[in-house]
Amino acid sequence: MPTPQAIPDLKTLKEIYQSQQSYTRKTPLIPSEELGARVQGKVFVKAESLQKTGAFKFRGALYRLLQLTEQEKLRGVVAYSSGNFARGLAAAGEILGIEVHLVMPADAPKNKIDNARAHGAEVKLCYESTPSREEAAAAQAIKLSQQHGYSLLHPFDDAILIRGQSAVAMEASEQLQQMGETCHFLLCPTGGGSLVAGSSMVFNAAHYPDTQVLAIEPSGYEGMTLSIEEGQRARAYGKTASSCDALQALSPGEANLAIIQNSEVAGLAVDEAFVNEGIRFAAYNMKLVLEPSGAIGIGALLQHPEKFRGKTSVIIASGGNIDIEKYARIIQR
Amino acid sequence: MPTPQAIPDLKTLKEIYQSQQSYTRKTPLIPSEELGARVQGKVFVKAESLQKTGAFKFRGALYRLLQLTEQEKLRGVVAYSSGNFARGLAAAGEILGIEVHLVMPADAPKNKIDNARAHGAEVKLCYESTPSREEAAAAQAIKLSQQHGYSLLHPFDDAILIRGQSAVAMEASEQLQQMGETCHFLLCPTGGGSLVAGSSMVFNAAHYPDTQVLAIEPSGYEGMTLSIEEGQRARAYGKTASSCDALQALSPGEANLAIIQNSEVAGLAVDEAFVNEGIRFAAYNMKLVLEPSGAIGIGALLQHPEKFRGKTSVIIASGGNIDIEKYARIIQR
Numbered sequence: 001m002p003t004p005q006a007i008p009d010l011k012t013l014k015e016i017y018q019s020q021q022s023y024t025r026k027t028p029l030i031p032s033e034e035l036g037a038r039v040q041g042k043v044f045v046k047a048e049s050l051q052k053t054g055a056f057k058f059r060g061a062l063y064r065l066l067q068l069t070e071q072e073k074l075r076g077v078v079a080y081s082s083g084n085f086a087r088g089l090a091a092a093g094e095i096l097g098i099e100v101h102l103v104m105p106a107d108a109p110k111n112k113i114d115n116a117r118a119h120g121a122e123v124k125l126c127y128e129s130t131p132s133r134e135e136a137a138a139a140q141a142i143k144l145s146q147q148h149g150y151s152l153l154h155p156f157d158d159a160i161l162i163r164g165q166s167a168v169a170m171e172a173s174e175q176l177q178q179m180g181e182t183c184h185f186l187l188c189p190t191g192g193g194s195l196v197a198g199s200s201m202v203f204n205a206a207h208y209p210d211t212q213v214l215a216i217e218p219s220g221y222e223g224m225t226l227s228i229e230e231g232q233r234a235r236a237y238g239k240t241a242s243s244c245d246a247l248q249a250l251s252p253g254e255a256n257l258a259i260i261q262n263s264e265v266a267g268l269a270v271d272e273a274f275v276n277e278g279i280r281f282a283a284y285n286m287k288l289v290l291e292p293s294g295a296i297g298i299g300a301l302l303q304h305p306e307k308f309r310g311k312t313s314v315i316i317a318s319g320g321n322i323d324i325e326k327y328a329r330i331i332q333r
Numbered sequence: 334m335p336t337p338q339a340i341p342d343l344k345t346l347k348e349i350y351q352s353q354q355s356y357t358r359k360t361p362l363i364p365s366e367e368l369g370a371r372v373q374g375k376v377f378v379k380a381e382s383l384q385k386t387g388a389f390k391f392r393g394a395l396y397r398l399l400q401l402t403e404q405e406k407l408r409g410v411v412a413y414s415s416g417n418f419a420r421g422l423a424a425a426g427e428i429l430g431i432e433v434h435l436v437m438p439a440d441a442p443k444n445k446i447d448n449a450r451a452h453g454a455e456v457k458l459c460y461e462s463t464p465s466r467e468e469a470a471a472a473q474a475i476k477l478s479q480q481h482g483y484s485l486l487h488p489f490d491d492a493i494l495i496r497g498q499s500a501v502a503m504e505a506s507e508q509l510q511q512m513g514e515t516c517h518f519l520l521c522p523t524g525g526g527s528l529v530a531g532s533s534m535v536f537n538a539a540h541y542p543d544t545q546v547l548a549i550e551p552s553g554y555e556g557m558t559l560s561i562e563e564g565q566r567a568r569a570y571g572k573t574a575s576s577c578d579a580l581q582a583l584s585p586g587e588a589n590l591a592i593i594q595n596s597e598v599a600g601l602a603v604d605e606a607f608v609n610e611g612i613r614f615a616a617y618n619m620k621l622v623l624e625p626s627g628a629i630g631i632g633a634l635l636q637h638p639e640k641f642r643g644k645t646s647v648i649i650a651s652g653g654n655i656d657i658e659k660y661a662r663i664i665q666r
Contacts, residue, residue, distance in 0.1 A: 287653030289620040320620030328661040
């Protein structure tokens with residue numbers, strides 16, 4: 001576990017944010033009067049679905065690449081991912097002129113593979129599925145890294161990446177300040193935990209004593225919540241049906257959990273039905289296309305309104321990358 | 334026709350914008366690398382779908398109410414509209430504490446009627462349809478205005494309202510300046526013409542000699558284009574099927590056309606198929622829910638890419654208020 005000194009101070013976090021600003025989009029912090037009315041409070045949605053590549057992961061991936069040594073930049077990087085990290089990393093590599101190699105499961109959605117290739121990434125498909133698709137792909141990425149000297153990047157369990165992801169919360173905190181608003185609850189969609197860990201650095205009790213950071217997880221995938229409760233890395237049961245494809249890590253990353261344990265983050269689970277409600281709410285009332293993992297924060301507020309009553313809540317809508325056919329089916333009902 | 338002096342200078346336009354700022358949202362000006370690639374140029378989308386009430390009309394309605402005398406504010410206002418102006422006016426009246434009466438056709442979409450009522454507007458349904466639904470509703474609004482002393486507001490043909498709508502372009506021009514970007518084409522969805530008239534005040538040849546303002550109209554409803562060509566108010570044929578319910582005025586407003594004739598605005602028509610392409614593009618690539626009238630500018634670029642080749646284009650995505658079932662059907666195909 002890192003010592004408390006490992007949590008950067010606000011000045012450092014601001015510098016991290018500023019180092020990305022010429023590449024990233026400033027996403028709007030949108031007040032939702034309708035959500036506010038549900039909880040007789042105030043609600044703001046940080047629309048990271050409008051970030052370049054359609055998800056917050058671009059920020060962390062970009063920052064991770066910026067922190068490579070010149071030597072490492074020349075050699076390129078390799079990662080395994082089928083999701084938003086792959087897309088963010090491919091786009092960041094394209095912008096910075098760094099070679100990106102991706103190992104993706106052969107059954108990953110075709111549009112995600114095409115997207116990574118469109119950004120110039122070299123995609124290798126992994127047909128192995130033992131012991132699991134993810135572990136087989138990870139093994140292949142490690143092998144490539146050893147063979148070619150590529151830097152091996154982890155999609156969430158990486159202290160530098162987490163610092164990069166803190167930019168979402170830093171940007172939101174500046175926007176809140178400009179609006180003269182406070183923040184009692186910060187709702188972070190949580191899989192491996194890089195977003196909630198990065199956010200908890202900014203909205204740390206030392207900096208924002210009035211803010212409770214919440215790790216929002218799909219029911220059945222509460223690896224972070226269990227780990228916080230047990231004080232050590234725990235494993236969720238999984239196996240529940242969940243459309244939140246970006247939030248299905250069963251255990252949080254080690255680096256992520258260590259940071260979380262230095263903050264006062266709490267967990268909150270959301271049922272599938274409310275994730276879908278969140279997607280519909282965002283489409284109908286906010287005109288935002290959100291993927292399930294991006295809508296889970298809105299779902300949390302709709303499922304547990306009493307928790308947020310009379311308070312000011314900031315929901316990170318982390319991404320909008322969803323198959324459009326699937327999306328149409330969800331909003332139609 | 335107003336004298337050229339009737340076009341406010343940039344300082345006045347900036348003050349108009351600033352007078353609204355505490356009530357309106359600053360909507361993002363989003364770069365679209367994908368659209369840029371289609372025209373080998375740069376493209377930015379001004380997402381007014383994220384404005385309060387889901388459309389730019391809120392800005393003009395709010396400004397119109399702010400310009401009433403204290404006496405008029407006390408007496409309240411009346412308007413006929415079934416669309417975004419009704420919703421914007423109702424919300425603005427609620428915020429400013431001004432009574433809003435609306436005459437809406439009895440067959441207007443239920444969600445639009447409910448929405449206006451939810452903002453505290455007094456909605457009267459009009460069952461007449463002679464000579465046309467719109468004219469019958471207008472006649473009823475005039476009668477209410479005479480009986481009760483309400484100020485009668487026109488949904489688009491009103492010089493003060495037009496000045497209010499100029500805020501969209503003023504905000505975009507500030508954002509472009511901050512980004513160090515220029516603007517060769519400004520694409521404005523056009524029905525009665527309040528948005529394009531207001532925008533042409535800001536991006537006037539005197540202020541922005543490099544900008545061509547374009548009135549984008551659905552094929553079959555090119556009332557503004559015909560009027561510009563003929564040098565006087567002309568009437569489009571209509572009767573073509575179009576999903577752009579906010580852009581079906583057959584003739585531009587008089588005040589609107591007078592302003593347009595003092596600028597060098599050109600018209601451009603978009604076919605229904607490309608409006609739908611625009612909606613799908615916005616959902617898939619930009620994570621924005623747009624209504625047909627809000628997506629027509631993207632459709633224009635997709636239908637006529639050669640026109641925008643190598644240039645910097647700014648597309649106003651004017652609104653996102655669409656029936657969700659209908660929306661799902663459009664994006665699915």
